[in-house]
Amino acid sequence: MTEQEHNIQPNNDILVKVEGLSKKFCKDLKTSLWYGVKDLVSGVQGNQHERELRPKEFWAVKDVSFELRRGECLGLIGHNGAGKSTLLKMLNGLINPDAGKITIKGKVGALIELGAGFNPILSGRENIYNNGAILGFSRKEIDEKVEAIIDFAEIREFIDMPVQHYSSGMKVRLGFAVAAQMEPDVLIIDEVLAVGDTGFKIKCYNKISELSTKSAIIFVSHSMQQIARICTNALLMHKGNVEIYTEDVSKGIQEYDQMFTGLQQSLIVGDKIKVNQINLNNTLLDSEVADNTFNLEYNESLIISFDISFLNIDLKENIKFSLVISDKSQRAIAVSSKTFVSKKMIKENRSIFNIKIDKLILASGVYSLTLNITSSEERERIVVGRILYFVDIIVVGEKNESYAPIILNANWN
Ligand SMILES: Nc1ncnc2c1ncn2[C@@H]1O[C@H](COP(=O)(O)OP(=O)(O)OP(=O)(O)O)[C@@H](O)[C@H]1O
Numbered sequence: 001m002t003e004q005e006h007n008i009q010p011n012n013d014i015l016v017k018v019e020g021l022s023k024k025f026c027k028d029l030k031t032s033l034w035y036g037v038k039d040l041v042s043g044v045q046g047n048q049h050e051r052e053l054r055p056k057e058f059w060a061v062k063d064v065s066f067e068l069r070r071g072e073c074l075g076l077i078g079h080n081g082a083g084k085s086t087l088l089k090m091l092n093g094l095i096n097p098d099a100g101k102i103t104i105k106g107k108v109g110a111l112i113e114l115g116a117g118f119n120p121i122l123s124g125r126e127n128i129y130n131n132g133a134i135l136g137f138s139r140k141e142i143d144e145k146v147e148a149i150i151d152f153a154e155i156r157e158f159i160d161m162p163v164q165h166y167s168s169g170m171k172v173r174l175g176f177a178v179a180a181q182m183e184p185d186v187l188i189i190d191e192v193l194a195v196g197d198t199g200f201k202i203k204c205y206n207k208i209s210e211l212s213t214k215s216a217i218i219f220v221s222h223s224m225q226q227i228a229r230i231c232t233n234a235l236l237m238h239k240g241n242v243e244i245y246t247e248d249v250s251k252g253i254q255e256y257d258q259m260f261t262g263l264q265q266s267l268i269v270g271d272k273i274k275v276n277q278i279n280l281n282n283t284l285l286d287s288e289v290a291d292n293t294f295n296l297e298y299n300e301s302l303i304i305s306f307d308i309s310f311l312n313i314d315l316k317e318n319i320k321f322s323l324v325i326s327d328k329s330q331r332a333i334a335v336s337s338k339t340f341v342s343k344k345m346i347k348e349n350r351s352i353f354n355i356k357i358d359k360l361i362l363a364s365g366v367y368s369l370t371l372n373i374t375s376s377e378e379r380e381r382i383v384v385g386r387i388l389y390f391v392d393i394i395v396v397g398e399k400n401e402s403y404a405p406i407i408l409n410a411n412w413n
Contacts, residue, residue, distance in 0.1 A: 013069045013070045013071075014067050014068070014069050014105075015068055015069060015070055015104065015105050015106055015185055015186050015215075015216040016066075016067065016068040016091070016102075016103070016104050016105075016186055016216055016218070017067050017068075017101075017102070017103040017104075018064060018065055018066050018067075018091070018100070018101075018102055018103075019065050019100055019101045019102075019103075020063050020064075020065055020099060020100040020101070021061060021063070021064045021065070021087070021090060021097050021099070021100030021101070021102065022059060022061055022062050022063055022064070022097060022098050022099040022100050022240075023059070023060050023061040023083075023086050023087075023090060023095065023097050023098055024053060024057045024058060024059050024060065024098050025057065025058060025060045025086075026054075026056050026057050026058075027056045027057075027058065028056045031055070031056045032056075035054060035057070058240075059239075059240040059241075060083045060086045060240050061083040061086050061087050061090070061097075061237075061240050062083075062240040062241050063100070063241070063242070064083075064087060064100070064235075064237075064241075064242055065100075065242075066233075066235055066242075066245055068186075068216040068218065068233070069216060070185070070214065070215065070216055071212065071213055071214075071216070071232075072216055072217070072232045072233060073208075073212050073216075073217040073218075073219055073230050073231045073232050073233070074216075074217070074218045074219065074231065074232075074233045074234070074235055075219055075220075075221065075227035075230070075231030075233065075234045075235070075249060075252065076088070076218060076219065076220045076235050076237065077220075077221070077222075077224075077227060077234060077235070077236050077237070077252060077253070077256050078236055078237035078238055078243070078256070079238070079259065081239075082237040082238055082239065082240070083237050083239070083240040084190075084220045084237055085112070085113075085190060085220070086240075087237070088110070088112050088188055088190055088218065088220060089112060090102065091104070091108075091110075091188055091218065092108060092110045092112055092188055094112065094116070104186055105185065105186075106184070106185025106186060107135050107136050107137075107182070107184040107185050107186070108135070108184055108185070108186045108187075108188065109135060109178070109179035109180065109182050109183075109184030109186070109187045109188070110179055110187070110188040110189075111172070111175045111176050111179045111188070111189050111190065111192055111193070112188065112190045112192070113190070113192065117131060117134075117175065118131075118163045118171065118174070118175070119163070120162065120163050120164035121162055121163075121164060122162065122163060123159065123160045123161060123162055123163070124150075124153075124155060124158065124159040124160070124161065124163055124166070124174050125146070125150075125159045125160055127163055127174065127178075128142065128146055128149055128150075128174075128178055129142055129146075131178045131182075132145070132178070132182060135182055135184065137182065145181055145182060148181050149174075149177045149178055149181045149182075150177075152173075152176075152177040152180070152181055152203075152207075153170075153173040153174045153176075153177035154173065154200075155170050155173055155174060158170065168195045169195055169196055169197060169200070171195075172192055172193065172195045172196045172200075173196065173200060175192070176189075176193065176196075176204050176207075180204070180207045180208070180211060183211065183214065183215070184215060185215055185216065186215060186216050186217075186218070187208070187211055187215050187216075187217045187218070188217075188218045189208070189217070189218070189219050189220065190220045191220050191221045191222060191223075193221075194221075194223075205226065205229070205230065208230055209229075209230060212230065212232075217230075219231060224253045224256065224257070224328075224403050225403045227249065227252075227253060227403075228249055228250065228253060228403035229403070231249050232247065232249070233245070233246065233247050233249065234246055234248075234249045234251075234252025234253065235252070236252050236255050236256050238259065243255060243259075250364065250403070253365070253403065254364055254365060254366075254396075257328050257365050257366040258366060258394065268385060268386070268387055268388075269383070269385060269386035269387075269388060270383065270384065270385040270386065271311065271312070272310060272311055272312060272313045272384050272385050273308055273309065273310060273311065273373065273384060273385035273387075274308070274309040274311055275306075275307070275308055275309075275387060275390075276307040276308065276309055276350075277305070277306075277307040278304065278305070278306055278307075278387075278390055278391070279303075279304065279305040279354075280294050280302070280303075280304050280391060281294075281301075281302060281303055282303075285390065285391055292390065292391040292392065293391070293392045293393075293394055294391050294392070294393050294394065295393075295394050295396060296360060296393055296394070296395050296396070297395070297396060297397045298360070298361065298362065298363070298364065298395055298396075298397040298407065299359050299360065299361060299397075299409065300359070300360060301356065301357060301358050301359060301360070302356070302357045302360050302393075303354055303355070303356045303357075304323070304354060304355050304369070305352070305353070305354040306351070306352070306353055306354070306355075306371065307350070307351075307352045308350070308351050308352075308373075309349055309350050310346055310349045310350070310351065310384070311349070313384065315342035315343075315346060315375045315377065315384070316342060316343075316377060317341075317342060317375065317376045317377055317378075318339050318340065318341060318342060318375065318376045319339070319340055319341075319342045319345050319346065319351075319373065319374075319375045319384070320337060320338070320339040320340075320373070320374045320375070320376075321337065321338055321340075321353070321355075321371060321372070321373055322335055322336070322337040322371070322372040322373075322374075323335065323336050323337075323355055323369065323370075323371055324369070324370045324371075324372060325362070325367050325368070325369060325393075326367065326368045326369075326370065326389075327365070327366075327367060327368075327405055328365070328366055328367075328368075330368070333367070333405045333406065334362075334406070336355065336357070338355075342375060359409065360393075360395070361406055361407055361408060361409050362393075362395045362405060362406060362407070363395065363403070363404060363405055363406065363407045364395050364396055364397060365394075365395055365403075365405065366392055366393070366394050366395075367392070367393045367395065367405075368389040368391070368392050368393070369389070369390055369391050369393065370386060370387065370388050370389055370390070371386065371387045371390065372386050373385045373386070
């Protein structure tokens, strides 16, 4: 059963209350239609089995509960298909839950699917009035806000053009401007913001920060930087279930990151090298596969030893090794390189060496290591080989307030 109240009660600042919310879907369209017909009949008779799964059904959202007060921002995180959008659509009333209860107090502004909520044949301006009315504003109230919305969206030139001719970015601009400028009590934002250009995204995040004191916000994103920056709470979903619901946002992010460990496959690029052995702080890694993980404290030292054979290659000049640290979005965040004379470094087609990093000042999270090997031959730089993501390092300890990957060890006076 779903219940949406639209009266603000200032004495009770819980604006969103979700209790045991569940939604099931069917993997097969034909079966889904057949179940739909059966549900219509049993709905009339009183359905006793709504919480049971039938063949080909699965829970897209299962037993989700949380509360959100004014001034709080919930970051909804999880892998693709975890159930985040389904949850948002239920909150916004776009789809009905199969079980559970939603109580929302006040006006809800939402930006969920690109272009959803717009009538394509109406102009941007007409859509502002439509959406405002749906949110519960009077024509006079919308009259007062319409100019600010058009200014925020920066699409004045096109505001009287039908929305069906808008670009994706323009739709996002209008959608966000309507949702945010109306100053709703509850603001629901899916990651459609990712479509906007950088300038507009920054403007949106600033607006969200501004609204965060006055509204309750639910924000879905795959960008952990943004989640860490904006959110006061985190809810991590996995296959429809709540994996963790916490006020410690960095803990939520850490759990999210850890879900990715072991997923990347180690890859030796090229047929010119063979890895005999890799050691990390005296622990032998399995160099055949990639689900190596290694736990480390912030500021701890790291010694990596390599034993590599060189096949079918005779290197005459210099050889350069680069150790690259990447974050989970595979963005390189740190590198250390060293060039050696090939003949000295490779003896009998084999090279054994180590690299020591005195203090690894990475914030808590998961990072991957890659070794790149290049050589300069006849003034040309060639790639000898790469050992991609040979280990995932899980850094624990230093709390990651801003989700910057490096926490500098500095003295402040
Ligand atoms: N209308 C639908 N009919 C059947 N299955 C659906 C429907 N909508 C979503 N699903 C399924 O429900 C699951 C959850 O999807 P959802 O879109 O909520 O995930 P998500 O966490 O938002 O993912 P993403 O990060 O990729 O946006 C997925 O397996 C998806 O295929």
